[in-house]
Amino acid sequence: xxxxxxxxxxxxxxxxxxxxxxxxxxxxxxxxxxxxxxxxxxxxxxxxxxxxxxxxxxxxxxxxxxxxxxxxxxxxxxxxxxxxxxxxxxxxxxxxxxxxxxxxxxx
Numbered sequence: 001x002x003x004x005x006x007x008x009x010x011x012x013x014x015x016x017x018x019x020x021x022x023x024x025x026x027x028x029x030x031x032x033x034x035x036x037x038x039x040x041x042x043x044x045x046x047x048x049x050x051x052x053x054x055x056x057x058x059x060x061x062x063x064x065x066x067x068x069x070x071x072x073x074x075x076x077x078x079x080x081x082x083x084x085x086x087x088x089x090x091x092x093x094x095x096x097x098x099x100x101x102x103x104x105x106x107x
Contacts, residue, residue, distance in 0.1 A: 001048070002049075002098050002101055003100075003104075004045070004053065004056060004098050005043055005097040006044040006046065006056075006060050006094050006097075007034075007042075007095045007096075008042050008044065008094045009041060009064065009091060009092040010040035010041055012063060012064040012065065015063040016042075016044065016063045017042075019059050019060075019062065020056070020060075023056070025046060025048060027044040028044070028045040028046075029043070029044055031043075047101055047104045053098060061094070064094040067092045069091045070088055070089075072087075
């Protein structure tokens, strides 16, 4: 059995949540924020059998997407100090962590 943590951009939260449910899986949603832009995210915790991991990844992949966003230059790493004005960065998509799960119970 596996435990998946899928960190999803807040803009994709509802689409991913609905798709996971429609595909027949259960997920616990946690509000979270990223360290880079301190932007809002949703972290989904999903317990599943080993053979379902790739199916769930595909569901998340289809319903979360990367997008471009303008941020102040001082928030980015590697931007020259004399850079003023916003810099375009990629945000969104999903970051998924998968770990072995020894035991899970619903009570």
